[in-house]
Amino acid sequence: MQRRMRGWTWIGGPLLVVLGLLHAGGHPARAQSEPRVEARVSADSVKIGERFTLTLVAARAADRDVMFPSVDAGSAVFGDLHAVRRGAVRTRRSSTARRVDSVAYEVTTFALDSARVPVLPVRLASGGDTTVVGTPPRTVPVVSVVGPDAEALRTPAALIPFPRPAWVWGLLGLLTAAVLGGGAYGWWRWRTHDQDGPDAPDPERAYEAASAQLRRLERRHPSGPEAAKAFYVDLTEALRVYLVRRVGVRALEQTTAEVVAALRRRPEVREETIQRLRAVLEQADLVKFADAQPPPAESQAVLDDAQAVLDALEATRRRDEARATDDASSSA
Known part of the structure; x- marks a missing residue:
């Protein structure tokens, strides 16, 4: 019996190893x-x-x-x-x-x-x-900071009311009027900003505004980590605001993958332009979220790619607008 068990161990050991490799997918090196x-x-x-x-x-x-x-x-x-x-x-x-x-x-x-x-x-x-x-x-x-004798805690007794002098009521009235006035002014400012903000339709000047912001970045040299982050934040903001105003993509609240997917649903945008925009946004994500520090020459190349993407999108948009105008004139 012992000889049989030793023979089974000698044969079954390698067999179990082979079965384990097959269970792992047959590709141990890849795993x-x-x-x-x-x-x-x-x-x-x-x-x-x-x-x-x-x-x-x-x-x-x-x-x-x-x-x-x-x-x-x-x-x-x-x-x-x-x-x-x-x-x-x-x-x-x-x-x-x-x-x-x-x-x-x-x-x-x-x-x-x-x-x-x-x-x-x-x-x-x-x-x-x-x-x-x-x-x-x-x-x-997360452990509660209240001790085991929490049941013994009691609500504090109410304070004894004291009569307020007349001038206190007058001061409260002035403070209330100031708060209401400040709230009204803030609401008016919010409405004004909302109409002039990034989501406001301004297609005629969207390209010029984005190009001007990219040209201002040419004078900056992002050599340190904080300077690099600020550089790429401003660069992607120019592209994303343009996409909102001109292309109609909600780029300010979307991730890079969502922006790319939204552009691919638009057949008028070329795949080459989408891939170039994706490379720019992914480079910016590495700097902003992964502490990557590209050299200034690489940042300048990314800035050139951003301007090229902007030019391609604007050319596509103007071509579609001209085509729509010609179709409207023909139907009239």
């Missing part, structure tokens, strides 16, 4: 090359306002560069967590073809009961291609 990211927190539960550590870990191929979210990305990226500061990126080698990068954020939260940690985007770049991999979402329990 190992796939990037993996995860988010770790330093505590099982936290208190409101307490600072703790959020660590992002990315296992990737050695020929890829990793870019973690910026510390000032805000709630759109970090959800219920507020990032206070970010540490340096640390890299270790797991094998000759794999690297593991990690970065620690000091965070806090003011959520009640639980804090939502959404899918955190980690960008992996190789050559001219960029892949975004997200961490699995998770929830961090």
Whole structure:
């Protein structure tokens, strides 16, 4: 019996290994090359306002560069967590073809009961291609700061009313009139701004305004991280406002992927123009959200591409308007 068991072990061991590889998809090398990211927190539960550590870990191929979210990305990226500061990126080698990068954020939260940690985007770049991999979402329990004797708390007794002198009522009347007047003025200013804001229809001057804003950027040299972010924020604002006013795409409230999808639903816009606009917006996203710092020469090239996209969109728009005018004249 023991000889039979040893024979089965000798045959069955390699068989189980082969079955395991087949279950994994038959491509162990490809499975190992796939990037993996995860988010770790330093505590099982936290208190409101307490600072703790959020660590992002990315296992990737050695020929890829990793870019973690910026510390000032805000709630759109970090959800219920507020990032206070970010540490340096640390890299270790797991094998000759794999690297593991990690970065620690000091965070806090003011959520009640639980804090939502959404899918955190980690960008992996190789050559001219960029892949975004997200961490699995998770929830961090938030412990109440009220102690176990909370049932013994009592509502404070009401204050004893004291009679107010006449001048107090007069002052309250003046304050009320000032608040009402300020509210009316603010409403009027809001209405005026809403009519003259980015969503206001002004197709005749949209191209000129966007081109002038891009020309002003030619005099800037975004050499530092803050200067680079400001440069790309102004550059994408010029393009997005033009898309709103002239093309009719709600670009100010859409992501880069949504803007590209909206333009592809318009057959008059050429695919070459869409791809060029996508490259400009994705470069700006890397600078604004992943702390990328391109050299000034590369930023100038992106600025030239933005102007080329603007020219192509305007030429398409004017051609369609001329065609519509000719059709209207023919039908009349």
